[in-house]
Amino acid sequence: MKLTVRRIGNSLGLIVPRRVLNAWGVREGDSLELTPDGIRPRRPRQPGHTELDELKRAISAEVISRFRPDEIRRRSLENLERWKEGGAWCGAYAEWLEILRGDDARLYGAMLGKTDKPNRLRQSMPYVGMLSKDVLENLREKAAA
16 A cells, blocks of 8 residues: 655645554554554553553452452352363462462452462462453553553
8 A cells, every 4th residue: 555745734744544544443643653664553562570460469459349258259269160170270279279268368468469479379360250341441451551
């Protein structure tokens, strides 16, 4: 496709056909990236480990703010049982099973702790599915900002 450089006010610019912008998912105000190979939509930055850890911690905090500990336990145990029956079992799930059978302080420590062990455990959190897609998307957007 050929694009023509045109005068736009006191500047020069390109007009990209709307069908191309729609195909790229680009809207007014979005950015494009100029590369040696051409123009393309900007790729979203991939979050690093620290950002992912903080996102998972934010998800855990949101679960705690919306559900009682007994509800978190019940739903988590249901997920763990279903995953075990389906053959999707890992060592972290066994650790979660032990935590879920403990007291609230231990559960909250695993869900909100900032040390290596809670970060590792949250990579396999059994309380998935407790938050709506809208809430999760909002948390992802906040983490990406």
